Amino acid sequence: MLALNYRGPYRVRASxxxxxxxxxxxxxxxxxxxxxxxxxDLHLYHGLVPDTRVxxxxxxxxxxxxxxxxxxxxxLQRGDRVLVPFNVxxxxxxxxxxxxxxxxxxxxxxxxxxxxxxxxxxxxxxFDGGQAQFVRVPFADVGPTKIPDxxxxxxxxMLTDAFxxxxxxxxxxxxxxxxxxxxxxxxPVGIFAAKSAWLLGAGRVIVxxxxxxxxxxxxxxxxxxxxxxxxxxxxxxxxKKMTDWLGADVCIDxxxxxxxxxxxxxxxxxxxxxxAGSATVLHWAINSVRKGGTVxxxxxxxxxxxxxxxxxxxxxxxxxRMNQASVKRHLxxxxxxxxxxxxxxxxxxxxxxxxxxxxxxxxxxxxxxxxCIKPVLIPxxxxx
Amino acid sequence: xxxxTKFAHIKGWGSDLDHANRPAYPKERTPxxxxxxxxxxxxxxxxxxxxxxxxxxRPAMTPVFGSGQPxxxxxxxxxxFAFGYSENDLRHWLLLLLADRIDVGEGLVEDLASxxxxxxxxxxGGRAELQHNPVGAAKxxxxxxxxxxxxxxxxxxxSPRR
Numbered sequence: 001m002l003a004l005n006y007r008g009p010y011r012v013r014a015s016x017x018x019x020x021x022x023x024x025x026x027x028x029x030x031x032x033x034x035x036x037x038x039x040x041d042l043h044l045y046h047g048l049v050p051d052t053r054v055x056x057x058x059x060x061x062x063x064x065x066x067x068x069x070x071x072x073x074x075x076l077q078r079g080d081r082v083l084v085p086f087n088v089x090x091x092x093x094x095x096x097x098x099x100x101x102x103x104x105x106x107x108x109x110x111x112x113x114x115x116x117x118x119x120x121x122x123x124x125x126x127f128d129g130g131q132a133q134f135v136r137v138p139f140a141d142v143g144p145t146k147i148p149d150x151x152x153x154x155x156x157x158m159l160t161d162a163f164x165x166x167x168x169x170x171x172x173x174x175x176x177x178x179x180x181x182x183x184x185x186x187x188p189v190g191i192f193a194a195k196s197a198w199l200l201g202a203g204r205v206i207v208x209x210x211x212x213x214x215x216x217x218x219x220x221x222x223x224x225x226x227x228x229x230x231x232x233x234x235x236x237x238x239x240k241k242m243t244d245w246l247g248a249d250v251c252i253d254x255x256x257x258x259x260x261x262x263x264x265x266x267x268x269x270x271x272x273x274x275x276a277g278s279a280t281v282l283h284w285a286i287n288s289v290r291k292g293g294t295v296x297x298x299x300x301x302x303x304x305x306x307x308x309x310x311x312x313x314x315x316x317x318x319x320x321r322m323n324q325a326s327v328k329r330h331l332x333x334x335x336x337x338x339x340x341x342x343x344x345x346x347x348x349x350x351x352x353x354x355x356x357x358x359x360x361x362x363x364x365x366x367x368x369x370x371x372c373i374k375p376v377l378i379p380x381x382x383x384x
Numbered sequence: 385x386x387x388x389t390k391f392a393h394i395k396g397w398g399s400d401l402d403h404a405n406r407p408a409y410p411k412e413r414t415p416x417x418x419x420x421x422x423x424x425x426x427x428x429x430x431x432x433x434x435x436x437x438x439x440x441x442r443p444a445m446t447p448v449f450g451s452g453q454p455x456x457x458x459x460x461x462x463x464x465f466a467f468g469y470s471e472n473d474l475r476h477w478l479l480l481l482l483a484d485r486i487d488v489g490e491g492l493v494e495d496l497a498s499x500x501x502x503x504x505x506x507x508x509g510g511r512a513e514l515q516h517n518p519v520g521a522a523k524x525x526x527x528x529x530x531x532x533x534x535x536x537x538x539x540x541x542x543s544p545r546r
Contacts, residue, residue: 050481106427109436109438112439200401359508
């Protein structure tokens with residue numbers, strides 16, 4: 001089959017790899033119809049995630065058709081069209097019992113903080129991902145969700161990660177009616193977090209980024225105010241000025257470990273790797289939120305350490321909430337929102353490219369060229 | 385504050401104000417709302433055909449794991465060594481990052497040994513750069529030429545002294 005093949009930082013290609021096979025009785029093999037490149041794939045692409053091995057296939061956002069199932073699979077049949085949450089999870093461990101599917105304890109032998117994630121390094125279980133023609137899906141009775149006939153395939157694709165992650169980011173903010181919410185990052189997850197903040201009753205939503213095309217997009221998609229951080233001297237002062245000098249009620253980090261905005265953080269975190277990426281947005285969020293407010297983090301950080309102003313968080317009495325999204329528990333409600341016309345997630349997709357052009361797709365997305373918000377890869381031979 | 389009226393133009397505004405409508409409120413739920421529930425008490429073990437490294441912070445192998453890209457060569461040795469330290473130990477992660485860099489070199493050797501000359505510029509998205517950022521591509525090309533040219537001139541300056 002054709003699949004992405006990681007060759008090192010900033011280097012990927014599409015090449016032939018062996019087809020995946022059933023390795024466990026509850027596995028399924030899914031033929032991929034669409035897969036996305038996610039902003040967090042860029043952390044892998046840039047070589048920032050430990051134990052990202054050469055030869056790996058990335059891709060944790062995909063939809064497809066079931067083409068093979070293991071002996072113990074009961075809930076799926078060949079031919080079913082499924083969306084596959086990015087978490088690999090068992091549904092039965094201590095954490096899955098509490099709906100913490102992003103923290104499943106039965107799918108990642110190589111680390112204990114996070115569960116398995118498709119195509120997200122051996123730190124996340126060593127599973128090959130969906131930027132390929134076929135992908136092995138473990139615990140097929142639990143993870144994959146059949147795509148209802150009335151749901152667009154590309155809306156389902158956005159439900160595998162970006163929309164639920166944005167929604168969970170907003171929900172972890174504990175937004176109350178009329179709250180002022182600041183979302184850092186106008187990538188797809190930030191866009192969905194801003195939109196979700198409205199669903200949860202925010203009274204004001206402000207999105208921070210530095211790329212005008214992304215700020216334009218989020219203004220139109222999520223009807224929010226925006227801040228270009230390059231035009232701002234100091235983020236905390238700016239947010240406080242905008243909020244009667246109190247600070248925002250909720251700040252949401254949808255950026256993670258490669259944040260721009262601070263030369264020192266970029267040097268120590270991204271270039272020299274003296275910390276687990278730059279923690280610029282964590283600083284901004286903690287220092288811009290009001291006392292007693294909430295900081296919600298879904299941006300991806302490495303497992304080592306970051307210089308974070310935890311003292312300010314203590315002194316301000318903040319609530320910090322964070323996690324990988326537990327996609328499965330959000331799906332029924334988010335499908336209702338799509339059906340009700342509250343949101344059209346597929347509209348964040350700006351580029352549809354053949355899987356064969358994956359090198360260009362990554363470069364386009366990574367370098368923010370051609371107005372790219374969300375690129376989707378289409379494997380060869382797929383006609384839908 | 386008459387927020388519902390104020391935000392009537394925003395589709396779905398406040399539809400999840402009621403916590404009952406929030407899928408993750410409260411954040412932990414027991415038992416989970418899986419429909420249908422799982423049909424096992426303990427998942428079966430996946431047979432292991434390749435070497436899979438395991439964190440020292442867990443006593444046994446997980447029932448399911450990824451089996452791609454087993455450790456190999458010098459980078460693999462470093463990864464095994466790194467997994468001797470817990471996730472709580474910075475050495476674990478720094479050794480893995482170093483192994484990743486070595487792995488890149490091993491990948492190049494692997495490509496060449498199999499008769500495949502990697503098209504590195506293409507793998508780095510060179511075509512997209514040329515199409516959508518020609519000025520940037522030109523600047524990068526000039527920078528590369530300048531570095532190589534300087535290196536060449538320095539090498540030429542040294543050679544007569546030998």
